[in-house]
Structure formats: structure tokens, C-alpha cells
Amino acid sequence: MTTDQPTLRPVPPGRTVMVMPTYNEADNLAWIVGRLRTAQPDVDVLVVDDGSPDGTGRLADELAAGDEAIQVVHRTVKAGLGAAYKHGFTLALAAGYDVIGEMDADGSHQPEQLHLLREALADADLVIGSRWVPGGSVVNWPRRREALSRGGNLYVRMLLGVSVRDATAGYRLFRRSTLETIDLDAVESTGYVFQTDMVVRCLRSGLRVREVPIEFVERVRGDSKMSGKVASESLRRITSWGLRERREQLFGSRGRR
Template sequence: MAQTLVIIPTYNERENIDPIVARVRASVPTADILVVDDASPDGTGQLADAIAAADSQVHVLHRTKKNGLGAAYLEAFGWGLSRGYDELVQLDSDGSHQPEQLPDLLAAAKTADVVMGSRWVPGGAVQNWPWHRRALSRGGSTYSRLVLRLRQHDVTGGYRVYTAHALERMDLASVESLGYCFQIDMLLTSVRAGLTVVEVPITFVERVLGSSKMSGNIVVEAMIRVTVWGLTGKGARRAIAAAKN
């Protein structure tokens, strides 16, 4: 049986960490969980330690400061690969990614290298978002698809499954984005490595507790970076590099 590691990055998510871990454990009882805490001042890391002390399938990786979502995931990927996990899952800690839908993503990973939970394919949905945030997210995905010539619809979504094979094939050292653009960067790296990428519809639910780290400035900064990638041919360079490997 494949060993699955669900990676949950946290920063000031004390209200959410206990229920999200419980939901993952209920939805995929055989999976292990790695909480990656960026030195949350609200004590999220200490609460995660207490959860791990009571459950051998929960682990905690403490980072010394807030260095960005991408940096947390990249360190967690290294942690999981070094311990022999076959499937590594990205999951938000705020409940927006529903653990109850994870079995569908894992089922798709049996025949794909990368599985993306998608809001913008038939069957996908978003709950409790105002129209302007929906437009911003969908518009960002559409713009990135066109500029980078990607076929996938939800290029900014963060609910994903990467097989160990996929991560080992990818040039993770070339992933330079640590914030919002990280998901686009990882998808571009996956596609240019010749991996099989599929989208599975999900329902994204806006957080109930805590505050979002997202802002309009973050999205604008990401779109500027995507534009630079498109103009400088970053994707083409990766395709050449992948063909040589």
C-alpha cells in the first residue's frame, strides 16, 4: 500500500489545526500528517506538538521564522522523500481544502504523477467567496494559463498530490517562488518535466476561523512574475532542461 504524507503548513492557525488534523485522520486513516509551522506566535506549533504526542501518525516540523508557503512545502517535500513516502499531499490548514475530498485525489494519483484539486473545471465550486475574489482568482488562473501556455484550469490552486516519482523528476532547485506564485511555479515545473498532470473537481470553502494571508498586492506581484516568465521564456528553458535529463 502506498504511503501517503499530508503536509499542512501553518502560521497562526491555532484555532484550525486540531479540527483539520482530525478531519484528515477520519478521511484517510492510513495517511501520516506533517504539520509545518513557521514559528507561529499564537502557539500553533506547540499545539501541534501536543497532537503529535497523542498520535504517532502526526509529525511536526518546526521552522525558525515565516519564510513563505513555498519554502515550507519544499522543506516538507525533502522531509517526506527522505522517509520513503510515495504520495505527498498539499493541504491548507484553514479548512478551505476539504479533507473529505482527499480520497478522490489519491485515487487519481494511481494513474497520474500530479493531481490538482480544481475549482474551475466542471464539478468544481467555491463557497462563500465574494464576486470580486472569485473574479481575481479565476482571472489570475486564466492569465497564467495563456501567458505560460498551460492547459490546466486552476493553476493557482494549492490542493495537490505529488507522487514521489514526480518530485524526484522535477527540478525543485529551479522553483524560485516562495509565496502565492509557488503553485504556478510548481505546475510549470511539473509540465516541463513531462509529467502527467490531471485535475479533479473540488469544492473550495472560505475559512471560518482566523484571518486569510491573501491580499490583492500578493496577487498583482504574482502576475508580474508570471508576465516576466512568459516574456523571458522560463518555461521553454525548463522544457530544454527536462529533455536533456
């Protein structure tokens, strides 16, 4: 079993790793990792498990023991999606990866579509697999959930002044230089709002963000980690950022008069 702060194996230049946070995904992990390794055999996998009580971490260790492209880090507390991604990104950067990605462990992000994101990264700093650009879609979502996601993303665009249509999406590829440019250490978001935070930081840094359409498939096994409480927390944080920016713009414009 690995420790909370493992040293990942060095990799040659140009290698890609997908960071996959897990919490109680024992029913899905082997299935989705197997699909990823089949669809993109040159892509490594870093599972970041937040102390899952259902044995997900043990299963991840078993997968890693049989495939040197799979690595695992065990965290002792469930500190949030953003915290898990930040931890995984930090380890991946230290290990020398040039492309670092995100994907869910529940099957909603199809590994068979990862090539679309990899191709788009040729002229981008961050690529997002988007549900809400032309050609994107969701499968097995109730209308209420789709409306909430579309509405939330519209709110982000209007309040923060960004053009990305799916700023909350979690299927992504970052260039190494992107994470270095935005100063990953300065990112404090720990929950789902981490996704929006990262998009905004990239755009504010003048980096190129591209969206490619994907088909998002709702999980068929296990429980979703998204809840009304999580969504409300994200909206509060986004509202706070937007109001702060408006104050800065207002006082800044007054100061220039």
C-alpha cells in the same frame, strides 16, 4: 519540540503524507487534522509551522504526542508558503514517502474529498483539486475574489501556454517520482506563486497533470494569508516567466532560420 531539520520516521513503501504549512492557525489546526485522520486514517500529516506567535506550533506538538501519524517541523521565520512546502517535501522525500500532498490548515480543503485526488493519482503524476473545472465550486467567496482567481488562472493559461484551469490551487498530490523528476532543489519560488511554478515544471517535464473537481470552502475562523500584495507579487513573477519564454521562442526561431 522538534528542530528546524528533524529526521522524520521511516515509512514503508506506498505511504502518503499531507504537508500542512501553518502560521497562526491555532483555531483551525486540531479541527482540520482530526477530520483528515478520520477521513483518511492511513494518511500521515506533516505540519510545517513558521514560528506562529499564537501557539500553533505548540498545539501541533500536542497533536503529534498523541498520534504517531502526525509529525511537526518548526521553522524559525515566516519565509513564505512555497518555502514551507519545499521544506516539507524535502523532509518527506528523505523519509521515504511515495505520495506527498499539499493542503491548507484553515479548512478550505476538505479532507473528506481527498479520496478523489488519491483515486486520480492512479494515472497521473500530479493531481490538483480544482475549483475551476466542471463540477468544481467555491463556497462563501465574494464575486470579486472569484473573478480575480478565475482571471488570474486565465492569465496563466494564456501567458504560459498551459492547459491547467486551476494552476494556483493548493490541494494536491504528487508522486515521489514527480518531485524527483522536476528537481525540487532548483525551485526558487517561496510565495504563493510556488503553486503555479510547480505546475509549469511538471508540464515542461512531460509529466501527467490531472485536475479533479472539489468544493473549496472559505475559512470561517482566522485571517486569510492572501492579500493584494501577495497576488501582485505572483502576477509579476508569472509575467516575467511568460516574457522570458516569449523571448526564448523568438530568438530561438530566428536562430533556426
